[in-house]
């Protein structure tokens with residue numbers, strides 16, 4: 003929800019409200035005496051939940067413990083990461099390949115845990131890249147990114163990655179409508195209405211988690227914002243919020259707020275699937291890449307695909323329906339029973355709640371209000387369960403506790419409001435610090451929420467922590483929601499800007515086959531060195547391959563001579579350790595690249611092109627033993643055409659040369 | 661990491677179940693008076709050695725040694741990172757060796773000989789994740805190295 007323009011709009015539209023309420027007066031006073039106790043996790047004890055938090059413009063996913071708020075890990079996903087070497091070593095560079103070439107950064111907004119029967123299952127985490135549209139799959143056995151798929155015909159992959167209740171599909175709706183990839187996109191921008199289209203991608207997820215774009219739906223040119231799958235009775239449907247149904251192309255804060263209502267688009271994906279099976283999809287030329295990390299070879303491969311199957315929403319009258327939704331809907335959340343769809347009009351002062359049963363009746367009885375770009379528009383009242391009146395200002399997102407309650411964040415009035423889904427009565431409200439965006443209840447978008455904690459992810463943190471210059475860390479706040487009243491128990495700062503987050507019981511993740519080491523016997527890396535006796539150096543033209551091992555506390559080899567200017571040197575370092583949490587690092591002076599951080603039993607490759615002659619020390623970057631500082635070596639670089647032979651050694655105990 | 665190694669298994673005293681091997685070492689590590697310096701600490705109580713070398717086992721042991729052991733141990737009596745292997749099978753009982761190479765950290769905390777060794781090498785032997793069979797094969801290779809035929 004990092005929308006500078008949104009903040010602008012709201013400030014314009016609701017100046018008084020924004021400034022009077024943006025910094026809630028009582029946000030410091032709401033902490034009661036036992037808050038610290040409720041968030042306290044003693045040293046050496048584990049947290050109850052893992053919280054997977056989007057990193058926003060950091061491009062990564064961070065993992066926090068709940069309720070302690072401790073940062074446990076940053077998982078590199080869409081941005082190169084100097085700590086782990088992700089995106090720097092040769093093995094992971096292909097993960098950041100796109101049809102635009104190597105893209106070392108993105109903007110990561112939403113995380114989604116895999117589900118089975120509508121319950122969080124702890125296998126994988128999906129994450130979206132907003133800028134250069136991509137979806138990633140993170141394996142929770144290793145907390146590493148295993149797969150990234152690019153999305154064609156898309157721009158601003160915002161309503162993504164939301165999943166169906168058995169992880170059949172991950173979907174992605176484009177935030178920016180753009181001309182499709184197979185036509186000439188060099189058109190005047192003010193031909194938006196004629197030339198721009200909004201594509202929804204349905205990415206199939208296989209047994210091992212492998213992703214594949216099954217089909218896309220070509221939809222009207224609007225801005226798709228967020229999404230959620232139906233569940234239970236509404237399984238088979240997907241709901242996408244869309245704004246800018248005015249189809250404006252400039253100054254959207256004014257021009258996309260003209261209409262009283264925009265839409266939530268309901269998509270019958272089972273129907274779409276039938277049409278695809280019946281051969282109704284059209285193959286359309288495009289170009290996108292699919293990157294997979296192979297756990298056996300410890301190496302990623304990037305493949306280019308050249309076409310995608312498309313269904314045009316105009317051609318199939320029973321796939322897509324538009325439900326009117328008050329001004330600029332943002333969140334689009336489905337309750338645990340699958341019956342209620344909560345739309346949050348971010349410029350509206352009420353929350354509309356739609357009923358799946360009513361929607362089905364409205365479709366059956368053709369209670370339509372004409373069409374929008376060829377798609378039937380349902381009558382607002384026909385699908386409406388009811389509206390939550392005067393809940394607050396700027397509703398954004400809703401999660402559920404599994405006890406019949408919904409919790410909605412209010413960006414403008416900086417609060418979380420608890421309300422009853424059936425009666426639509428407001429039950430409780432707490433101030434947040436402040437301008438809250440997304441929120442998370444563990445399992446809160448599944449059939450089985452763990453309604454114990456609620457975490458609010460705030461956009462602005464003035465005066466909350468020690469000042470750190472012009473920029474401050476964003477803040478998350480944990481509330482205990484086990485009682486009738488929400489209770490603030492902890493603040494914690496986040497990396498980047500958090501958007502959506504998900505959480506799961508810690509036991510579910512750590513007892514799901516969590517990997518502690520890579521077995522050296524199973525290492526199928528093409529440049530693996532299984533034991534020091536296999537370490538060697540091989541010259542192939544101007545390429546020099548160093549087969550190196552690391553173990554506490556030395557590299558083998560640690561003396562390398564015969565490299566020449568013009569050579570490309572590949573350090574393939576295998577970590578021979580087989581004990582948990584003993585990575586070794588590798589860095590060499592002057593490398594215009596990163597370091598390697600090699601896990602036990604893993605092989606990683608650093609590409610180094612020396613620019614000068616001389617002696618270049620290398621060393622281990624990760625403190626590994628009392629003799630860590632001794633874990634080092636030298637590479638000698640000679641001029642091009644020099645006659646220094648390629649040699650390498652370790653501990654030869656030869657007398658020193660004169 | 662050096663200092664924390666031994667403490668790690670103790671600090672994982674949590675609500676959730678630990679892996680069985682950690683569980684086992686934890687309970688055994690409780691009472692120092694029960695420590696048997698001849699047997700060491702671990703799952704092996706008796707190891708039957710044949711009179712003669714099992715050549716096939718020793719061969720497998722050698723393969724494991726080149727991947728997991730040779731970086732730190734020479735086959736001679738010369739110290740590298742750790743002590744040389746020459747004579748190790750006469751210095752220690754087979755049970756002690758098998759227990760130590762499969763369960764090094766808890767044994768380093770208890771065993772007087774290992775603690776004396778640590779003062780020389782300043783390096784705790786890493787757990788190289790040897791299976792029971794791996795350990796037996798390595799032991800056989802050590803015997804071969806010590807001249808058993």
Ligand SMILES: [Cu+2]
Pocket residue numbers: 553554555585586587622623624625626627630633
């Ligand atoms: Cu090291």
